Amino acid sequence: MILAKNYLSKYGILIALLVICIILSVATPYFFTVQNLVIVLRQVSVNGILAIGVTFVIIAGGIDLSLGSVVALTGVAAASFAHPGAYPLIVPLLMGLLTGVLAGVINGLTITLGKVAPFIVTLGMMTMTRGLALVWSDGRPVTNLSPAFNFIGGGDLLYIPVPILLFVLVIIVAYILLNYTTAGRYIYAVGGNEQAARASGIRVNAVKMFAYIICSGLAALAGIVLAARITTGQPNAGVAYELDAIAAVVIGGTSLLGGRGTVTGTVIGVLIIGVINNGLDLLNVSSYYQQIIKGVIIIGAVLIDRKNGK
Amino acid sequence: MNETYLLSVQHLSKSFPGVKALDDVHLNVEAGKVHAVMGENGAGKSTLMKILIGMIEPDSGNIYFKGERVAFHSVHDAIKAGFSMIHQELLPFPDLTVAENILMGREPVVFPGWINRKKLNMASLHLISRLGVSIKVNRKMKTLSVAETQMVEIAKAISNNAEVIIMDEPTSAISQKEVDILFGIIKDLTARGIAVIYISHKMDEVLQIADTVTVMRDGKWIATQPASGLNKEALINMIVGRPLDNIFDKKSVPPGEVLLSVKALSGDYFSDISFEVHAGEILGIAGLMGAGRTEIMRAIFGLDKIRSGFIYIKGKPVRIKSPGQAMDLGIGFISEDRKETGLVLSSTVRNNITLGALSICSNNRFIDKKKEAKIADEQIRKFNIKTPGRNQVVNYLSGGNQQKVVLAKVLLRNPEVIIFDEPTRGIDIGAKAEIYKMMTALAAAGKAIIMISSELPEVLGMSDRILVVREGKISKELKAEEATQELIMEYAMV
Ligand SMILES: Nc1ncnc2c1ncn2[C@@H]1O[C@H](COP(=O)(O)OP(=O)(O)OP(=O)(O)O)[C@@H](O)[C@H]1O
Ligand SMILES: [Mg+2]
Numbered sequence: 001m002i003l004a005k006n007y008l009s010k011y012g013i014l015i016a017l018l019v020i021c022i023i024l025s026v027a028t029p030y031f032f033t034v035q036n037l038v039i040v041l042r043q044v045s046v047n048g049i050l051a052i053g054v055t056f057v058i059i060a061g062g063i064d065l066s067l068g069s070v071v072a073l074t075g076v077a078a079a080s081f082a083h084p085g086a087y088p089l090i091v092p093l094l095m096g097l098l099t100g101v102l103a104g105v106i107n108g109l110t111i112t113l114g115k116v117a118p119f120i121v122t123l124g125m126m127t128m129t130r131g132l133a134l135v136w137s138d139g140r141p142v143t144n145l146s147p148a149f150n151f152i153g154g155g156d157l158l159y160i161p162v163p164i165l166l167f168v169l170v171i172i173v174a175y176i177l178l179n180y181t182t183a184g185r186y187i188y189a190v191g192g193n194e195q196a197a198r199a200s201g202i203r204v205n206a207v208k209m210f211a212y213i214i215c216s217g218l219a220a221l222a223g224i225v226l227a228a229r230i231t232t233g234q235p236n237a238g239v240a241y242e243l244d245a246i247a248a249v250v251i252g253g254t255s256l257l258g259g260r261g262t263v264t265g266t267v268i269g270v271l272i273i274g275v276i277n278n279g280l281d282l283l284n285v286s287s288y289y290q291q292i293i294k295g296v297i298i299i300g301a302v303l304i305d306r307k308n309g310k
Numbered sequence: 311m312n313e314t315y316l317l318s319v320q321h322l323s324k325s326f327p328g329v330k331a332l333d334d335v336h337l338n339v340e341a342g343k344v345h346a347v348m349g350e351n352g353a354g355k356s357t358l359m360k361i362l363i364g365m366i367e368p369d370s371g372n373i374y375f376k377g378e379r380v381a382f383h384s385v386h387d388a389i390k391a392g393f394s395m396i397h398q399e400l401l402p403f404p405d406l407t408v409a410e411n412i413l414m415g416r417e418p419v420v421f422p423g424w425i426n427r428k429k430l431n432m433a434s435l436h437l438i439s440r441l442g443v444s445i446k447v448n449r450k451m452k453t454l455s456v457a458e459t460q461m462v463e464i465a466k467a468i469s470n471n472a473e474v475i476i477m478d479e480p481t482s483a484i485s486q487k488e489v490d491i492l493f494g495i496i497k498d499l500t501a502r503g504i505a506v507i508y509i510s511h512k513m514d515e516v517l518q519i520a521d522t523v524t525v526m527r528d529g530k531w532i533a534t535q536p537a538s539g540l541n542k543e544a545l546i547n548m549i550v551g552r553p554l555d556n557i558f559d560k561k562s563v564p565p566g567e568v569l570l571s572v573k574a575l576s577g578d579y580f581s582d583i584s585f586e587v588h589a590g591e592i593l594g595i596a597g598l599m600g601a602g603r604t605e606i607m608r609a610i611f612g613l614d615k616i617r618s619g620f621i622y623i624k625g626k627p628v629r630i631k632s633p634g635q636a637m638d639l640g641i642g643f644i645s646e647d648r649k650e651t652g653l654v655l656s657s658t659v660r661n662n663i664t665l666g667a668l669s670i671c672s673n674n675r676f677i678d679k680k681k682e683a684k685i686a687d688e689q690i691r692k693f694n695i696k697t698p699g700r701n702q703v704v705n706y707l708s709g710g711n712q713q714k715v716v717l718a719k720v721l722l723r724n725p726e727v728i729i730f731d732e733p734t735r736g737i738d739i740g741a742k743a744e745i746y747k748m749m750t751a752l753a754a755a756g757k758a759i760i761m762i763s764s765e766l767p768e769v770l771g772m773s774d775r776i777l778v779v780r781e782g783k784i785s786k787e788l789k790a791e792e793a794t795q796e797l798i799m800e801y802a803m804v
Contacts, residue, residue: 182668182675189665192654199613199643199651200666200719201634259656 013253013265016301017272024279031282038161044274045163046071046222046229048267050245051252052174053218055266058249059178060211061191061258062111062118066103066125067219067245071238073133074100074223079142079233082149089148093224100220103129104213111212112205126242133235142233153228163225170218175263177214187211191258248273251301272301315374316341316505317362317474322371324357326706328698331357332368333529339474342503344496346510346520346537348549350738351710352696354529355509356398359476362507363395364388375474394472396463398479398509398709398736399649404452409434411451412466437465442491456483456647457599464492468499475499476507479709481515482736483646485599485764486799493519511710511738513542525549550740557743558771560750562790563590565774567624569758570641570727572610575619579605580782583619587727587758592749594773595762596798602782603762604646607729611643612636613651623727637666642725644716646732646762652716653704660686660700662715667722689718694741709736717745721752728752730761734768746772766795778802 025032050067057064078096081087103125110121155162178184186207189197198204222241227233252269254261276297280290317339324332331354339345347355360366362373364382373380375391382388402411409431410417418429434447443461445454454462460483467475481489496506496519510516516523520537525548533548546554566589575583580602587593595603608614610621612630621628623639630636633643645651653662663686664671671682686700693714697707704715713736720728730749734742749772753759763769769776776788778801786801 180676180679182672182677185661185665185668185677188657188661189654192656193650195651196654197665199611199633199645201632201637202665203632203634255656259654 012304013251013268013272013301016304017268017275020272020275020279020297020301024275024282028279028282031279036278036282038164040271040274040278041164041167042161043278044270045161045167046226047241047244047248047273048167048270049170049218049222049225050241051248051266051270052170052263053215053222054242054245055174055249055252055254055261055263056178056187056211057118057215058246058254058256059191059258059261060187060208061194062208062211063122063246063256064107064212064215065119065122065242066107066129067215067222068238068241068243069126069129069133070100070103070216070219071223071226071241072235073103073129073136074220075227075237076133076137076142076233076235078149078224079145079227080136082145082227082233084144084146086146089146092149096224096227097217097220100216100218100223101213102216103219104216105209107216108209108212112208130235137233137235139235141235142227143231145228145231145233150228150231153225153230163229166221166225170221171263171267178263183207183210188259191260193259244273247298251298273298315339316376318374319358319362320372320374322358322361322368322373324354324361324366324368328702330529332361335371335526335529335531337524337531338534339505339507340522341473341505342500343521344500344506344508344519346508346516346523347526348510348516348523348545349526349532350549350740351714351736352528352708353526353738355526356478356708357529358526359395359478359507359509362388362474362476363393389470389472392471392473393476394467394470394474395476396467396478396480398482400456400459400463402451402454402459402462404450406451407448408438408445408451408454408462409447411462412437412447412469414466416470434465437469438462441465441488441495443488455600457485457488460484461488464495468495472504474505474507476509478509479511479736480508481510481512483599483732486766487598489515511736511742513545513739516545517542527551546739549738554740554743557739557746558768559743559747560592560772561754562774563754565589565591566756568622569624570610570760571622571625573620573622575606575609575621576617577605577609577614578617580609580779583784585777585784585787587760589726589756589758590753591774592753592759592761592772594769594776595760595779596764596766596769596776597779597802598804599764601779601802603779604731605782606779607643607731607760607762610636611641611729613643637723637725640726642720642723642728644720644728644730644733646735648712648716653712653719655703655705657704658701659690659695659697659704659707659715662704663689663700663719663722666719670722685722689722693718694744710738710741713737714741717748721748725757727758727760730759730763732763733761734763734765766798769793769798770795780804 030036054064074096077099078092081095082092107121107125110116111118152162157165186202189202190204190207194204226237248269249266251272252265254265276294315338319337322332322335335358349355361368364385364387412434413430418426420426431447438445438447441461445458464480499506508520517537523537524534525532568586569589571586573584583606597603609616612632612635621630628639664682671678671685690700695714696711704712734745749759770793774790776793777784778786778798780802
């Protein structure tokens with residue numbers, strides 16, 4: 001009994017994912033085919049990369065609401081340098097990533113040195129970057145991108161779609177960072193008790209900066225992947241993406257109070273959201289109802305997890 | 311049920327994952343008496359009390375109150391039934407005022423839902439002044455020192471007309487003056503027929519105030535005896551299970567070079583502080599609560615700002631702007647406030663122990679998990695930390711064991727100058743003796759030790775030299791030979 005309970009509390013959210021998968025497999029046989037599962041993975045990769053990034057920030061005790069707009073801005077930034085024959089592929093990639101990193105640096109500096117609440121800073125950054133994306137692109141989608149660039153969003157390597165490969169790579173690196181490096185350990189400490197972390201000789205501001213830069217940097221990667229997939233730098237892309245990312249993180253058991261959370265949890269959270277989206281599409285549920293059902297399942301999954309966690 | 315007892319606990323058991331916190335415990339408390347509960351860190355005292363106050367539910371066993379079986383499912387139930395508790399780990403609302411904290415949940419109202427602020431402040435002022443301390447009731451809780459917070463919690467607990475008042479280490483953060491006031495109040499309470507359950511590691515206090523003493527060890531009931539028939543040795547024997555000879559086992563070594571000195575140091579709460587500590591020396595810092603002792607040390611360690619003055623390490627002037635720098639210069643600081651500055655409570659024992667010294671168990675910023683585990687286990691053994699394992703979350707350890715984790719963490723960096731701020735707060739008598747032994751050994755190994763303490767026997771027993779601090783200034787320096795409790799108090803008092 002106790003064993004079962006321990007098991008449940010540790011793997012509760014994984015079990016929730018499996019249950020949802022089983023229900024969907026029964027409801028629509030097509031769900032559990034390799035073809036469809038690859039589609040699901042490809043669909044979740046953008047949200048997945050974002051969610052992993054924001055996991056760092058949330059464990060460090062912060063929040064980042066600017067993700068969705070950073071996706072748009074970095075997508076536009078990369079796309080503007082990705083016209084065929086203009087520059088080598090590395091240029092658009094670097095432009096996108098650097099724009100993201102810059103957003104992270106500004107977020108981090110305002111939060112640490114300016115001592116402004118992360119919620120407000122990143123909310124401001126959210127509208128600023130969105131505006132910047134519109135200004136940069138004149139409000140029009142940036143089209144006509146090179147095939148090499150589009151390959152990042154639509155191509156296959158060894159039969160596996162590139163976005164999925166990137167997502168997996170991000171998962172591995174994030175897992176190693178959080179579990180095996182001093183920086184990762186410090187992120188947990190800063191989120192758990194900033195004062196105690198400081199008294200232990202940790203440079204708290206540097207750790208926070210690191211978390212925000214990782215977060216925005218990964219948002220930039222997501223922005224590039226998305227632009228490449230839709231073969232457009234779309235200034236209106238990524239609206240409300242931060243909410244799906246944060247939802248995935250919380251479903252995965254990361255505490256919004258900071259100090260606790262795992263990459264594995266976030267990945268499961270991302271998959272739950274992805275599977276629900278995909279399943280409801282397959283079942284031809286109207287998009288109005290989809291929103292309601294998705295909300296209920298998200299809260300329900302967390303509810304079951306927390307009940308068992310006690 | 312036996313009617314002579316106001317409260318009777320029978321066959322109570324409670325397990326946590328990996329720990330049997332209570333194992334068939336019983337406890338009989340009479341009205342109008344002080345019943346002390348003693349035992350080593352992690353013996354299960356707080357767990358027993360948390361069950362009585364309805365914070366946690368027992369696995370098995372019965373509780374009888376006024377002859378009737380009761381089972382509280384929430385603190386609300388317990389308070390309504392007539393229980394009240396001062397928690398070991400103080401639980402204030404930091405952003406509310408003192409008045410709001412004291413009368414939380416029982417605010418006087420103009421009409422339901424509308425708080426009568428004037429009455430709220432008056433009533434709480436009355437309660438606070440009954441304790442003989444002056445704390446403005448409109449101050450935010452977070453601006454209070456630990457000692458003041460403790461007094462507010464006491465005021466809160468005695469204010470709601472309870473019949474059983476549980477005090478879990480109420481004196482761990484206050485000085486003798488406040489202890490005397492508290493004891494006056496306890497006498498007052500018992501005279502009115504209220505039962506007080508009193509948990510403390512301090513023998514003198516228990517012998518002074520208790521009518522009955524119950525001792526627990528490893529979650530089990532060991533003995534219950536009238537306090538009148540006990541002395542210190544007998545108590546120690548019951549608690550530790552063997553006699554402890556000479557708790558202060560201090561051997562002085564000839565002092566070496568000056569490791570740390572400060573000149574004319576001033577900050578927000580202190581001014582013109584000058585002193586030095588030598589290798590091999592234990593420098594005791596005595597004074598009343600709020601005298602500014604902790605603040606001086608926090609400033610030296612880079613936790614607070616310094617206004618003016620100089621710090622020298624081995625004669626070299628240094629500027630310390632952050633704890634990280636202080637640690638690199640070989641200073642270690644064991645904070646008095648384990649929850650605020652000592653520990654990351656949500657993290658594991660291992661992570662806390664190695665937090666300040668990850669560099670010694672990592673290569674190029676990659677943590678060597680095997681080495682880290684080994685180091686953590688070594689520290690757990692060395693400091694005798696009672697935990698199911700290195701991966702236990704620190705929040706779930708008993709108070710005293712949390713304190714040991716702080717010690718293990720700071721000393722892992724092997725600092726040259728070690729500042730101990732109330733090092734034995736909440737620590738049981740056996741572990742106390744071990745910590746004193748450790749301090750002596752550290753001094754003998756050439757470290758310089760600064761020990762802030764409000765326990766005069768500790769100051770007198772351990773120090774080679776004593777500085778008395780009064781209102782942010784050093785009022786007197788005393789040699790160990792000439793120091794007495796009276797002399798220290800004379801210079802400490804305003
Ligand atoms: N919530 C919890 N989860 C897991 N273990 C717990 C929890 N609370 C207490 N324990 C464990 O139960 C045991 C008894 O703890 P308790 O706090 O009652 O000790 P104590 O006698 O009050 O010690 P101290 O003198 O240090 O305050 C300890 O081993 C502690 O680690
Ligand atoms: Mg306790």
